[in-house]
Amino acid sequence: MWRQLVLLAILFALLVGCSFNQSGETSERLHRREDISRGHVVHQGDDEGEPQEVGDTEGEGRTQSNVVDNVTLQKLYPNVLALHGPGDENVIALTFDDGPDPTYTLPLLDLLKKEGVKATFFVLGSRVHDHPELLRQVAARGHSIGNHTYTHKKLVELDEQELAEEIELAEKVISDVIGRKPRMLRAPHGFLNEEVMDSLHERNVSVIGWSIDSLDWQEPPVEELVENVMGQASPGGIVLHHDGAGNLSTMLEAVEQEIQQLKAEGYSFVTVPELLDIPGMN
Numbered sequence: 001m002w003r004q005l006v007l008l009a010i011l012f013a014l015l016v017g018c019s020f021n022q023s024g025e026t027s028e029r030l031h032r033r034e035d036i037s038r039g040h041v042v043h044q045g046d047d048e049g050e051p052q053e054v055g056d057t058e059g060e061g062r063t064q065s066n067v068v069d070n071v072t073l074q075k076l077y078p079n080v081l082a083l084h085g086p087g088d089e090n091v092i093a094l095t096f097d098d099g100p101d102p103t104y105t106l107p108l109l110d111l112l113k114k115e116g117v118k119a120t121f122f123v124l125g126s127r128v129h130d131h132p133e134l135l136r137q138v139a140a141r142g143h144s145i146g147n148h149t150y151t152h153k154k155l156v157e158l159d160e161q162e163l164a165e166e167i168e169l170a171e172k173v174i175s176d177v178i179g180r181k182p183r184m185l186r187a188p189h190g191f192l193n194e195e196v197m198d199s200l201h202e203r204n205v206s207v208i209g210w211s212i213d214s215l216d217w218q219e220p221p222v223e224e225l226v227e228n229v230m231g232q233a234s235p236g237g238i239v240l241h242h243d244g245a246g247n248l249s250t251m252l253e254a255v256e257q258e259i260q261q262l263k264a265e266g267y268s269f270v271t272v273p274e275l276l277d278i279p280g281m282n
């Protein structure tokens with residue numbers, strides 16, 4: 001009898017414990033759903049990088065609830081959003097985001113000069129503010145320059161006023177340094193939706209995505225990084241690299257090998273405005 005009572009008590013305790021866990025989980029899920037409906041960031045992966053000096057970087061929150069995928073958006077905004085070039089010529093465009101950076105930008109510029117390659121740099125206004133001489137070097141060496149916002153905030157989370165600030169502050173600091181205003185913009189993380197696209201369209205900027213993601217910010221081994229690019233390379237492709245997203249220990253060596261392999265496959269290198277036949281700057 002006592003033994004049965006004890007067993008019943010244990011069973012009861014287990015049941016109460018389980019239902020408590022379930023309700024705990026449920027409220028957590030509801031909380032997450034509320035966050036999504038308010039447009040907050042919901043991290044679904046565990047690939048969050050170290051906090052950075054400005055905004056966030058590619059290592060953080062690559063998944064986002066209120067974005068529309070770029071391929072869908074490109075069909076809706078064919079004259080505003082480009083993910084690759086025409087593909088009728090054996091050309092490819094290298095792009096570098098999140099600089100200018102005191103560690104990586106100058107060595108990269110030297111490498112591009114040695115290889116005779118012109119590239120496109122999507123720069124952060126806050127970093128241009130901190131390193132104006134580096135942006136002057138990028139421009140002086142004939143590379144193309146686009147806007148990557150002021151502090152790398154996710155555009156899909158901003159109201160109209162905040163969006164205007166992120167874009168216009170970056171435009172201003174870039175044009176203060178090089179005397180011209182960029183006409184190309186790349187959204188941080190590539191996060192876009194119709195609302196953001198409509199307001200970028202009104203600003204008369206070309207929104208530039210990519211067709212080949214190197215994932216260099218994850219610091220894969222050199223050979224893996226090169227394979228990420230070579231495996232996706234195609235005529236008219238736009239390659240996403242970074243020259244300022246935290247640690248990029250394998251990026252420079254990989255870019256060198258990548259350029260040599262692409263040349264061996266008959267590719268030549270163009271800037272994004274050359275690839276798409278659009279104005280890069282005002």
Ligand SMILES: [Zn+2]
Binds near residue numbers: 057058097148188
């Ligand atoms: Zn970025």
